[in-house]
Amino acid sequence: GENVEQHPSTLSVQEGDSAVIKCTYSDSASNYFPWYKQELGKRPQLIIDIRSNVGEKKDQRIAVTLNKTAKHFSLHITETQPEDSAVYFCAAIPGAQKLVFGQGTRLTINP
Amino acid sequence: NAGVTQTPKFRILKIGQSMTLQCAQDMNHNYMYWYRQDPGMGLKLIYYSVGAGITDKGEVPNGYNVSRSTTEDFPLRLELAAPSQTSVYFCASSYSTSPSNFFGPGTRLTVL
Numbered sequence: 547g548e549n550v551e552q553h554p555s556t557l558s559v560q561e562g563d564s565a566v567i568k569c570t571y572s573d574s575a576s577n578y579f580p581w582y583k584q585e586l587g588k589r590p591q592l593i594i595d596i597r598s599n600v601g602e603k604k605d606q607r608i609a610v611t612l613n614k615t616a617k618h619f620s621l622h623i624t625e626t627q628p629e630d631s632a633v634y635f636c637a638a639i640p641g642a643q644k645l646v647f648g649q650g651t652r653l654t655i656n657p
Numbered sequence: 658n659a660g661v662t663q664t665p666k667f668r669i670l671k672i673g674q675s676m677t678l679q680c681a682q683d684m685n686h687n688y689m690y691w692y693r694q695d696p697g698m699g700l701k702l703i704y705y706s707v708g709a710g711i712t713d714k715g716e717v718p719n720g721y722n723v724s725r726s727t728t729e730d731f732p733l734r735l736e737l738a739a740p741s742q743t744s745v746y747f748c749a750s751s752y753s754t755s756p757s758n759f760f761g762p763g764t765r766l767t768v769l
Contacts, residue, residue, distance in 0.1 A: 552699075578756050580756075580757060580758075588762075589747060589760040589761065589762050589763055590700070590747070590758075590760050591760070592757050592758070592759075595757060635699060635700070639756050643688055643705075643707075643751060643753070643756040644690075644702060644705060644715065645690075645700075645702070645756070645758060646702075647699040647700045647701075648699060649698065649699045650697075650698070650699050
């Protein structure tokens with residue numbers, strides 16, 4: 547079945563700098579790749595997603611890139627702010643709309 | 658719209674007890690899911706449903722049961738609770754045409 551690996555597990559950046567989180571997947575049939583943000587004690591919330599027919603997608607300070615050949619996708623956050631501190635999860639859908647999640651990255655923005 | 662709602666928010670069970678976690682959505686989503694999230698870990702799929710009357714196992718179904726008698730409701734049943742089932746349980750739903758999961762607020766379960 548699908549396996550999603552996420553790196554790094556923790557990431558600390560200075561406010562205003564950029565943060566990059568990377569994920570790899572194993573099933574070439576996966577065609578949808580969402581990213582979720584989870585604040586402490588809260589539910590995961592979708593922040594951006596990308597489909598396999600698109601290489602890059604941007605939404606204000608957030609962007610996601612996808613390399614289908616290498617089977618990896620990345621989340622890029624620019625001009626980081628304290629409210630970006632959270633745990634971020636990537637996921638892939640190999641079929642039947644069943645999400646397979648990565649292990650998560652705890653992002654800390656230092657003022 | 659209330660979105661996805663879950664009850665209870667917190668629960669403490671003794672080993673061997675049973676309980677049902679309730680989940681409801683008012684977005685007319687076909688697909689519904691149950692995940693568990695252990696401390697500091699990612700989400701693992703327990704069961705999912707593609708419509709009323711249809712359910713299927715996810716990655717970690719042992720010790721759980723589900724039913725889907727209506728589009729709106731998707732309860733999760735724990736039989737003979739064990740300490741290994743201590744976790745936060747999230748219910749989620751999505752449209753059949755879009756796989757983005759909308760999550761409920763979660764139920765924090767402790768088994769002692």
